Amino acid sequence: MTTPPRTVPAVDVVIVNWNAGRHLGDCLRSVVRADRSELEVARIVVVDNASGDDSLQGLSAADIPLDVVRNPRNRGFAVACNQGAARCDSDLLLFLNPDTELYPDSLAVVARVLRSPPEDHIGIFGGLMVDERGNPQISCSRFPTLRVYLGKMTGLDRVAPALFPSHHVRPRELTGSGPVDQVIGAFFLVRRPVFEELHGFDERYFLYLEDVDFAWRARRAGWLSYYVEQARVHHAGQVSSSQLGPWRHYLLMCSRSTYAFRHWTRPRAWALMALTVSVEPAARLAAAVLRGRWAELGATLAVYRSFLRWFRQGR
Template identity: 40%
Template sequence: MSAVSAVVVNWNGGTELIECIKALLSQEGVELEVVVVDNGSTDGSADLVEVRFPQVKVVRNGRNLGYAKAANIGVGATRGEHVLLLNPDTRLLPEALPLLISFMESHPDAGALGPKLINPNGSLQPSCRRFPPLGATFLRHTPLELLFPSHPFLKRYLMFDLDRTRPAEVDWVSGACILLRREAFEEVGGFDERYFLYSEDVDLCLRLKKAGWKVYYVPHAKAFHIGGHASERRPVFSLYHAHRSMWLFFRAHHRKSALWWLGPFVLVGILGRFLVVLLTLAVRRLLRRRGRDAMAP
């Protein structure tokens, strides 16, 4: 079985990072190197990794460079033929990594693979989708999504028709846990570092597909993913970058003719969505604060 490198981009991952690495190192039957790229954490998690796991290499950036740039740094610090990228809040289940590597080796056209992701409560976490066509982009990122939640554009984009018990070629898989063929990753230039947070996985998979590589969903390999690591710690920061990345992807991968007439509507929709979610967040914080004040003696 080919050598594989694992890269975990960390920003204040705390004990979740430790559990992620423990699950990684417990994978059997693989030749594995692990690199943690720390984006200026202040919680001591990078120090803890060095103490608990001396075999793990820690690369310290000193400040938060964003996910895409940190991931590129991490891949550059490894040597494996395949590279597994993991979020700190992800836990590989037993045999997940050998199963992914075996699938990659039996599919020489595969540039990227994603396992089945499972929520902490045991439910299925959507981890693969189609690339959003203009219609779905317009519906997904504007208030029209609330009016037409079952529109065929959205159902197709979210892959409601996919049998999630069998491997399948898909458009893109979640970067929370993704196995990459180094040759393919380097061929397309790695992650686009304009994406500070979010959508870099969608962009990468699209460029892999354009270069002739395939992306597969491999559900017999499984991982737990808690999710919300960054959004819980810095919600406004995360919200801003999520919507900024939506717009970057739209501009990068849709025809200029479409940008001319539909772009302004999507931009307004994305901005409107950002403001609505921001307002909702502010109201929730206010209500929680009032609740605490009411309970105070």
């Protein structure tokens, strides 16, 4: 009796780019070099959000079909992810940041986990983020709570972490592969049925927390997120977002307010809003004064004024 050939699952890769420079090309080359014998990469879709650099020049994915979508304006991360996913048809979707690089065995390791029967109820998979020296970086996060944000705003997450846990799970807190609240969006592998059931990422998030929101909605629908410790991914981190300067915090405030009013009780969401316009700006302004960073004072006030204007206009 002839044994039928084993079917290799297929994944489509979606990369959202905004001024990632050389990192985008490095990311594509890492996908090409990866062992794809156990997880076939059927297509790579790069969605560019109106980059002003040369990151799109000379892109190539060798034997993998490459689709490049050029948005005339920056439509935000969630919208661009959904754009890319709409061009894909494989059973798996891998959302990959342009400042990441796969290790040769990253895809093969995840493929072995995918074949494990106990993991059939897992809808989202993530890997171990490492720096250029292979040192572990932030790979997972907790679902945010009012206490988490209060600790972050005041620094109490560093003084009393037992009472005020950080949003991100520190590498030393992870003891091996297993279910987590959320794997970070730099390497975010999703089963297509889950993505379709949740109608993709919520496009009300321009940047930040769209992956947290997705993981929370998946959890409520009965799908877990799973951290795969052996699946290493080099993550440079903040290559694009660092170009935003103080406006990174504006986008974060908008996203966390959206998340709170979408997923928390109204009293807790309004409590976060109160902290956001009182405790947090006072702490940030005081820190700027103590460090002698006088230029930050005006920029901080401008960011909070813009946030209040956004909130009054109905979020």
